[in-house]
Amino acid sequence: MVTALEVGLLYAIMALGVYLTYRVLDFPDLTVDGSFTMGAATAAVLIVGGVPPVLGMLAGTGAGVVAGFITGALHAWGGINPLLAGILTQIGLWSINLRIMGRANLSLLRERTVFTPLREAGLMGSWWSVLLLAAVSSVAVLVLFWFLRTAYGVAIRATGDNQEMASSQGVNTAWTKITGLALSNGLVAFCGTMVTQYQGYADISMGVGLVVAGLASVILGQAIFGMSKLWQAIAAAALGSVLYRLAIQIALDNGLDPNDMKLVSALLVVAALLIPKWAPLRRFRMKRRHGAPPEPVSEVPA
Template sequence: MITALEVGFLYAVMALGVYLTYRVLDFPDLTVDGSFTTGAATTAVLIVGGTTPALALLAGTGAGVVAGFVTGALHAWGGINPLLAGILTQIGLWSVNLRIMGKANLPLLRHDTLFTPLREAGILGTWASVAILAAVALVGAVVLFWFLRTAFGVAIRATGDNQAMAASQGINTAWTKITGVALSNAMVAFCGGMVAQYQGYADISMGIGLVVAGLASVIVGQAIFGMSRLWQAILAALLGSVLYRLAIQVALDNGVNPNDMKLISALIVIAALLIPRWAPVRRWRMKRRAAVPPEPKVGQPA
């Protein structure tokens, strides 16, 4: 259970990145599968080359910004469908990631990482490490909440709510889309760099299917905890990552074949999408919404 919680909070930052594009920008970004590995590959290569783990992680995050910028630019400036733009970038990143690492798998077992002090102190795999990783995820959630309440963050939210209206108000929707997708992939790449250091290696296939995990985290979390207010939606995405990883761990502990995990992930997403439409659940959610007034729409007085 502790390992599942550690992994859940590790991947929570990735879930926040998916929330930014999927929910805030209404942008179905598939770059995630590639940018996650890009962050891991860049971080791992720099650590092997002697760079300090923190700086290597920062560089990996920057690589994610570049990946997201390419996807956003292909859509906003090139007029390419957002799904296709993400797919094109994701495919290109497969070769880029191989170029970065020089091979399909790059181990970090003989190099110091951000988790080395925790492992040497016997903290990794305990409730203390869970608390540390939860704090990191919570900081990410707070920063995202703060950013989305700034003037530019509100412009990004307005673009996702109604692009035509946002453009009529003088917002450069092309730039808000590009920036939003770049920031989303920065968080995904940051997560990739952290995961590479946590598990002790970077692998070319570590990002395959990750967008499904991200969507599962967002959808499951918001189906359970709601999303009527901004802070609630962000916190739900974070907690959804933890719940998703716990569900995976429960499935493995009950004899599910690890080869079936992708199928299990898809079924979790399907259940999270269909269950809220079930009549009793819809009535329960309507009662909850009536009890808690929704957050004012972007551009409306509070």
Template sequence: MLGALDLGLIFGLMALGVYLTFRVLDFPDLTVDGSFTTGAAVAASLIIAGQAPLLATAVGAAAGGVAGLVTGLLHTKGGINPLLAGILTQIALYSINLRIMGKANLPMLRETTLFSGLRDAQLLGSWVSVLILAVVALAFLILVDWFLNTEIGIALQATGDNERMIRAQGVSTDFTKILGLVISNALVGLAGALIAQYQGFADIGMGIGLIVAGLASVIIGQALVVSRRFVFATLAVVVGSVVYRLIIQLALERGFDPNDMKLISAVLVIAALLLPRLGVFRGWRTRRRERLLAKVAREEEARA
């Protein structure tokens, strides 16, 4: 179960990237399945070639950002539909990732990685590794929250909320879209690089269907943590990622076939989307929203 917490925290970085595009930028980016593997492939290849794990991880994240840049350019400069632009980049990345890796699977069990010290001390999947990864996730949460409150970050939010309005204010929405996609896929590539080192291998198929996991994390997290503040919205995404991984782990422990995990992921997303609309949950959500609004009103009165 602690191993699931580890994975949930690492995949939380990927979920943050998905949150930036789908929720903040309102851009349905399907590049994720490819850029995750790109981050893993680049990091694994560099580590095997003898490069420092930290440098390899950073380059893997940068490679994910380049994938997002390509999708952004296809959409903004090429005028290609957002969904199609992401699909085209994702398809191209499959061949590119194979070129980077040289084969379908790169084992790193004998290589020095960021997790080698924890693995040698048999602390992977322990409270020590959970604490370390929680600190890393928290650092990126703070960084993303800070960015979203900068002038560029606010322009990126406005692009997702009302593109025509922010363009009328003289902001280049092409730039904000590209920037958002670069940052999003850099986070996804970073998660891929970390997961490859945590598991001890990079595989060409490790990113297949990952967008569903990212969406599940975002939807589950926002269902559990209701707030209009970005600091809680981004925290909700990581919480959702951890909960999602715990559910997957419980399913495996209950005897489900690992080949069924994609189906379970899809069912989780469908459930998270449909259950709030059912009458039995509507009253609970309404009461929860009313309590939140009452709390905000009291805070505003206290300030006044």
């Protein structure tokens, strides 16, 4: 249970990146699979080379920002379909990540990472490490909430809500898309730098299918905790990551074959997509039962 919480809190930062593109920009970005590995690979290579872990994490995050920038530029300036732009960048990053690591797998077991002090103190796998990771995820939630409430953050949100309206108000929608994608993949890459140090290795396939896990986290969390307010939608995405990892852990503990995890992820996404569709119907019946007219349901974060 504690391990599942640790992993869920680690991946919560990735879920925030997916939320930024999927919910805020309404952009189906598949770059996530490649930028996550790119952040992990960059940090791992630098740490093995003797660079302090924090600097390695900054470099990995920057690499993710560049990956998101490329996807945004392909779409905004090249006129390429959003889905295809993400696929093209993701495919290219596979080869780039192999070049960065020089091999398919890179071990960090003998290297000093940001988690080394916790392991030496015997705190990993305890509630203390859970609290620490919860604090890191909470900071990420607060920073994203603050940014999306700034003038530029509002412009990014407006671009996702109605690009034509935002453009008519003088917003450079090409740059807001590029910026949003760069920030999103920066968050995803930062998560990759944390995960590779947590598990002790970087692998070329560690990001495969990650976008499905991110979508599952965002949709599941917002279906359960709601998304009527901006802070609520952001926090729900992070909490959804924890719920998703707990659900996976429970399934594994009850005899699930690890090879079926992708299927479970897909089923969780389907379930999370169906929950909101049934919720308005339940509220409608409850209102009718009590003789009051139903209230309109808004799914757009304030």
